[in-house]
Amino acid sequence: xxxxxxxxxxxxxxxxxxxxxxxxxxxxxxxxxxxxxxxxxxxxxxxxxxxxxxxxxxxxxxxxxxxxxxxxxxxxxxxxxxxxxxxxxxxxxxxxxx
Numbered sequence: 001x002x003x004x005x006x007x008x009x010x011x012x013x014x015x016x017x018x019x020x021x022x023x024x025x026x027x028x029x030x031x032x033x034x035x036x037x038x039x040x041x042x043x044x045x046x047x048x049x050x051x052x053x054x055x056x057x058x059x060x061x062x063x064x065x066x067x068x069x070x071x072x073x074x075x076x077x078x079x080x081x082x083x084x085x086x087x088x089x090x091x092x093x094x095x096x097x098x
Contacts, residue, residue: 006031 008027012019019027073086082089 006035 006028008024008031009019012024077083077086077088080088
């Protein structure tokens, strides 16, 4: 099966990208190689292969979410550089929302 011709210059124009003729040629070649590889993959019979999200088995390495003792307000603020009314005081980050 012949892969379709990719008009990289047209796609670059749609994306408002300026590509040189050399870049268009290189990207065209690269994309044709990708499509050629995909065509090879399409030849495999995958009807009996279950879908998977990752090629390797993944396990959740997190601990169980078990409620425990939390810090008191006083203990949480013990090392705070500044506190006001029982809350952390931090420097202003955003001057204006506009």
